[in-house]
Amino acid sequence: MNLNRCSKLLTLLLATTLLVSAVAPAAAVSVSASDAPSKKQVGDEVNTKFTLTELYSDYEKWTLNGQTNLTKVTWTVTTFDQAGNRVNQKSYDGQSFNHSIDVSNDVNEVKVTLKGTVGEVGNFSYDAAGQKTTLAEFSQVRKGGSSQEIDAWQFRPYTEESQEARKAIEDAESAISDASSNGAGVSEAKSFVGNAISAFNAENFGNAVDLADKAKESANSSQKSSQQTQMLLYGGAGLLALVVVVGGFLWYRSQQDSYDKLR
Structure with missing residues (x-):
């Protein structure tokens, strides 16, 4: 970079700095x-x-x-x-x-x-x-x-009523978030929560609490069902592993018995 270009660049940078300083608010x-x-x-x-x-x-x-x-x-x-x-x-x-x-x-x-x-x-x-x-x-x-x-x-x-309804809806939303399944139970729970929020906005707080409780119940039921399914899967996998081990052991014993008879 020659001296002339360097001088122009420094001038531009100085002018920009002065402009920013001039417009910066106190x-x-x-x-x-x-x-x-x-x-x-x-x-x-x-x-x-x-x-x-x-x-x-x-x-x-x-x-x-x-x-x-x-x-x-x-x-x-x-x-x-x-x-x-x-x-x-x-x-x-x-x-x-x-x-x-x-x-x-x-x-x-x-x-x-x-x-x-x-x-x-x-x-x-x-x-x-x-x-x-x-x-x-x-x-x-x-x-x-x-x-x-x-x-x-x-x-x-x-109000006391609106706070009760808000707490019920928040608990239902938390239960839905905790539910690992995306099945019918969770979908139903989300639908109940949507209706509960609509009831809240219409100041029908008692109905909002009832709908939120149903949403929470559906979400918890879905989560419980999912956990039971996982336990069954784990149990089935464990049983299969046991069958493989026992089958392998029996095959090994049969091979040993055949070897002994040949001797």
Whole structure:
């Protein structure tokens, strides 16, 4: 490679590096959660704490927006300076709030306490992702500008009846997975599970439990039948081996007897 080509390559690499550095986004606001549930029963109270740091990685003045699908909600926003001393504390009622963040106020850290109640479920879905609802979602909002999500948490709300049905279906699916046979029993079990899930989504939880129990019974029966068949096969193979050994021994003895008579 000549000097001219090498110089052009170095120039191109330098230009690419400068371009990547220019478009690389700054570090975002950091937020962590304490006692954030993954699932919670309808009617239960939720009390979760969030801590926000690196507040001015993007802007020196902005608005913190928080939203939740909980009901009977109270947000408590407490700000701290660099020494950890409390600067201010304010409470907001409702499923959303807005709180101003300003570097000139000597705010270095924000703690948000969310208290609320798990509301009724609009539509049940056995699919866990489809069943989840928002625990908390925080966004960084600029005045007259765009809104950028900081982070969000979700959880799965349930009732006693829906949880019983979900557990029954999960047990049936586990039994099907454990069943080694692909025969009629497993096919029937899969059909029962499909019907159980449909019943769950229709909020017919009692029927879902009955169908899931039938699925589990079919899967276990299929597995037991498969195990019995394997035992019979093993027993047959063992008997065949014994016949071969005994037959070989008798043939050997007959050969020995024939040899003795010749002598």
